[in-house]
Amino acid sequence: MGAALPPEYAYESTYLPYTLAHRYLPDFIDAEAKRIVEVKGRFPASDRAKMKAIRQQHPNYHIEIRFQEPNTKIAKNSKTTYAAWCEKNGIAWSKA
Template sequence: MIRGSNRWAKRVELKDSPFIKKVLKSKFEADTARYLMTQGLDAEDIYESLKITYVKPAQKGNYKPDWPLPNGVIVETKGRFTAADRQKMVQVSKQHPHLDIRLVFYSDPTRTKINKGSRTTVAAWCEKNGFRWAWGSVPEAWLNEPEKPIIFGKELPDAE
């Protein structure tokens, strides 16, 4: 079911999942939730369960990662990867270098450019900025990595 009048903020409700009332931001997030559930993870419990405070240039902001996994890997799923998204990811990474944030893209990041007219691909941007990335779905290897401590459902301390 699509909700909202803003065409950029369409929301997709999972009708076939255990958490019918949970509204996700895209079909891609819904597909990721289904996949994580098939891997034995409780997608409802971990979806945006972590709140990371970071400082935007001249203002404070909050980042709620899509999928903070139980092993400490933080997965962000991206359809569009805008300049604002890229800036936010760089700021959060600089201010919280202990976090293992990884990106999963809907479109092939080795072919997708960061913007029209640019020669830089999304994959090249990720590598330049120190982000691990995947295309299509969360790699099983990421799910099976050793645990790194993150307190779920709690706010991380402010960046200094």
């Protein structure tokens, strides 16, 4: 291991927020009315993170997700369904 750091350096003491730049292409959009409809069979963690980010960064858009099976669990060992996840995160949903 290298030379020790001076005592003013604290080990893992501060979180620094950061964002990654991505682009989102909605399934269906009424740009004038600012309404987005996503249609999902599967809803993996990456899509859930994307939808949360879109909702937070574009609060003037209404987002609705239409699921083939809204009662599917988000993970094998989870009790949370796709529908419950949407409700918890303030995203409208319906059955496709």
